[in-house]
Amino acid sequence: MQISRSKKIIRSMFVVLCIALFLTLTYFILVWTGLWEKLNSVEKIKNMILDLGFYGRIVFVILQFLQVTFLPLPSPILIIAGSLIYGPFQAGILSLSGILLGSALAFFLGKVFGIKLVSFMVGKESQKKWSKFLSSCKYSFVIMMLLPCFPDDILCLVAGLTDMSWTFFMVTQFVTRPIGIFSVSYLSSGEIIPYSGWGLVVWAFIIIISLLLIYLATKYNKEIENFIKNIFKKTNKKSSKNN
Numbered sequence: 001m002q003i004s005r006s007k008k009i010i011r012s013m014f015v016v017l018c019i020a021l022f023l024t025l026t027y028f029i030l031v032w033t034g035l036w037e038k039l040n041s042v043e044k045i046k047n048m049i050l051d052l053g054f055y056g057r058i059v060f061v062i063l064q065f066l067q068v069t070f071l072p073l074p075s076p077i078l079i080i081a082g083s084l085i086y087g088p089f090q091a092g093i094l095s096l097s098g099i100l101l102g103s104a105l106a107f108f109l110g111k112v113f114g115i116k117l118v119s120f121m122v123g124k125e126s127q128k129k130w131s132k133f134l135s136s137c138k139y140s141f142v143i144m145m146l147l148p149c150f151p152d153d154i155l156c157l158v159a160g161l162t163d164m165s166w167t168f169f170m171v172t173q174f175v176t177r178p179i180g181i182f183s184v185s186y187l188s189s190g191e192i193i194p195y196s197g198w199g200l201v202v203w204a205f206i207i208i209i210s211l212l213l214i215y216l217a218t219k220y221n222k223e224i225e226n227f228i229k230n231i232f233k234k235t236n237k238k239s240s241k242n243n
Contacts, residue, residue: 045081056085057094064098068153069106069121075099075152079181080188092185096178103156103173110160118161122154130158138164139228140221145176149214152180 049056060082067073075095082091110118119127134141134155141159144150159169186192193199193206 045078046084049081049085060091061094061098064095065102065105068099068102068156069109075181076184076188079184083185083189088182088185088189092178092182095181095185099177099181100173102153103177104170106153106156107160107166107169110157112160115161118157122157126151126154127158127161130155131161134159134162134164137221137225138162138168140225142172142176142228143224145172146179147214148180148210 049060052059060078063071063073064075064078067075067078079091079095082095085091086094109121115127115131130151141155141164144155145152156169156173190199193202
């Protein structure tokens with residue numbers, strides 16, 4: 001029993017050390033290549049990817065993959081930069097590929113390596129806060145992944161610490177991620193809703209609706225939890241009957 005516990009501690013320490021070394025190495029590579037200074041600017045990211053030609057697509061997907069777990073970079077910045085280069089549809093597809101892979105990795109890290117690694121990556125307080133919430137409100141995870149105010153990447157890591165199944169997690173990702181990614185990809189261009197004239201009224205309306213949804217999701221999370229839970233139960237019953 002004691003030996004088994006010692007092995008777990010050694011394994012956890014080894015994983016944390018590997019992650020720390022990877023992050024340190026990634027940081028120094030980014031600084032050495034000059035990429036670090038470009039990662040906070042849409043225009044700089046755009047120019048960097050354009051300079052890489054065809055391979056820019058591969059780098060773009062890798063950046064989206066890494067930002068979920070390792071890079072402190074908001075995905076909307078990358079999505080907007082991608083939209084300016086490849087257009088909203090192609091940027092949406094490339095972003096979706098990288099983010100889905102990154103989300104799966106984040107969930108895997110939480111499931112396999114547990115609390116110590118997740119606490120190391122997101123902070124102990126953040127890990128405790130979201131673990132407690134997701135443990136009692138698993139189905140609210142769907143709504144949280146849709147609304148812009150919640151930390152999607154942290155939630156993917158923490159979700160791995162709960163009893164959430166791979167099936168539920170990945171179905172949620174495949175449903176919610178495209179909505180958020182393509183919304184940013186298409187709306188950020190200003191072609192559908194301009195940033196002037198009547199577009200300002202529409203943007204104000206969108207912001208108000210978003211804030212209202214965030215408020216309702218926070219206030220009525222228990223009711224939302226039960227509602228979504230009932231939907232999943234009904235779906236599972238129908239599937240069982242058909243089989």
